[in-house]
Amino acid sequence: MMELLERIKKTTYVLNEGSSSWSSPSNIAMIKYWGKYAHQIPANPSLSFTLDICKTETSIDFKPGNGQGISIDFLFEGKTNEQFELRVLKYLKSVTQFLPMLKDLHFSIKSSNTFPHSSGIASSASSMSALALNLSTIYNELAEEKLEKADFLRLSSFLARLASGSASRSVYGGFTVWGESEFFSGSSDLFAIPVENEGISPVFQDLCDDILIIEKGAKKVSSSAGHDLMHNHPFALKRFDIARERMGEIRDLMANGDMEGFGKLVEKEALMLHSMMMTSDPYFILFKPNTLSVIEKIWEFRREKGLPVFFTLDAGANVHLIYPSEIKEVVKEFVRDNMLVYCENARYLCDRIGTGPKNLNL
Numbered sequence: 001m002m003e004l005l006e007r008i009k010k011t012t013y014v015l016n017e018g019s020s021s022w023s024s025p026s027n028i029a030m031i032k033y034w035g036k037y038a039h040q041i042p043a044n045p046s047l048s049f050t051l052d053i054c055k056t057e058t059s060i061d062f063k064p065g066n067g068q069g070i071s072i073d074f075l076f077e078g079k080t081n082e083q084f085e086l087r088v089l090k091y092l093k094s095v096t097q098f099l100p101m102l103k104d105l106h107f108s109i110k111s112s113n114t115f116p117h118s119s120g121i122a123s124s125a126s127s128m129s130a131l132a133l134n135l136s137t138i139y140n141e142l143a144e145e146k147l148e149k150a151d152f153l154r155l156s157s158f159l160a161r162l163a164s165g166s167a168s169r170s171v172y173g174g175f176t177v178w179g180e181s182e183f184f185s186g187s188s189d190l191f192a193i194p195v196e197n198e199g200i201s202p203v204f205q206d207l208c209d210d211i212l213i214i215e216k217g218a219k220k221v222s223s224s225a226g227h228d229l230m231h232n233h234p235f236a237l238k239r240f241d242i243a244r245e246r247m248g249e250i251r252d253l254m255a256n257g258d259m260e261g262f263g264k265l266v267e268k269e270a271l272m273l274h275s276m277m278m279t280s281d282p283y284f285i286l287f288k289p290n291t292l293s294v295i296e297k298i299w300e301f302r303r304e305k306g307l308p309v310f311f312t313l314d315a316g317a318n319v320h321l322i323y324p325s326e327i328k329e330v331v332k333e334f335v336r337d338n339m340l341v342y343c344e345n346a347r348y349l350c351d352r353i354g355t356g357p358k359n360l361n362l
């Protein structure tokens with residue numbers, strides 16, 4: 001990575017106007033990232049799969065600036081949004097140390113999500129990966145020495161990580177790993193890598209994720225504040241060790257096609273994530289009574305039907321129902337008859353494992 005960054009920094013470029021547009025999906029972690037050090041270095045490796053439907057589309061028109069440094073105008077879902085604009089501007093300024101050409105540009109950015117902003121679904125992974133992919137494209141448009149695909153994606157993941165850790169994993173489709181792990185060769189704290197399909201039994205290559213919207217309101221505790229609370233957490237070091245070990249366990253379960261073992265590990269991870277929140281100082285509980293009701297129903301369904309339906313949770317109350325697509329029809333019925341009463345306005349989204357971001361200008 002360092003060699004790539006050096007090369008990028010030294011390249012000569014010609015300032016021009018142009019445009020770039022990417023759509024990038026969100027992702028759902030099986031092994032969770034919770035806790036980080038300075039400069040967005042994760043306290044433990046994480047593994048996720050990239051979604052298909054829940055995504056952000058971001059287009060950027062760029063042109064040489066007025067010589068006063070980086071400037072932007074920003075529209076989110078067609079409207080100005082000062083909070084997002086300031087966050088993006090701050091981020092762009094911070095990455096000029098890696099991409100010096102950015103500081104001589106003006107950006108007109110338009111961004112929108114395919115899922116409602118207030119659905120409680122993490123949009124930082126999709127929005128920040130879409131932004132990062134656009135930055136790599138802008139680099140390639142202006143730089144004399146263009147990046148090949150592998151370097152392009154690595155740079156995008158590196159830049160996405162600096163905006164939001166989980167965004168680093170959305171740059172690739174399928175399963176991805178972010179954070180150094182002895183079980184995934186080439187893994188790094190600085191960027192995510194794709195997990196090759198050869199190492200994964202086919203049953204995992206077609207997973208569905210039904211997102212049950214238990215509560216659509218914005219999160220009460222931001223991820224960043226949550227990560228911070230791991231610094232003085234009494235169980236933090238143990239948690240990081242367990243997560244590191246679980247990377248090996250999940251790799252083997254996926255290689256061996258052990259759906260049952262995989263699902264149970266994924267549920268243990270979700271509950272451990274929330275138990276970290278419940279035992280931090282200050283402590284908090286992000287799930288709701290309906291979250292627990294849904295979990296009980298899932299366990300009951302699994303016991304009665306013997307079908308591989310599992311849950312995971314993000315830093316919120318919503319439940320992700322994870323299952324292989326071959327049982328889609330029976331799960332649909334189960335969700336309709338047993339889950340929707342627990343969802344806000346009976347809302348849920350059907351997503352699945354996806355193939356990764358798309359360059360909309362191609």
Ligand code: DP6
Pocket residue numbers: 028029031032033034040046122124163164165166167223224227273314315
């Ligand atoms: C619970 O990536 O949102 O979803 O790096 O501060 O932007 P920042 O945090 P973020 O954290 C995601 C935490 C999680 C687990 C995961 O996705 O691995």
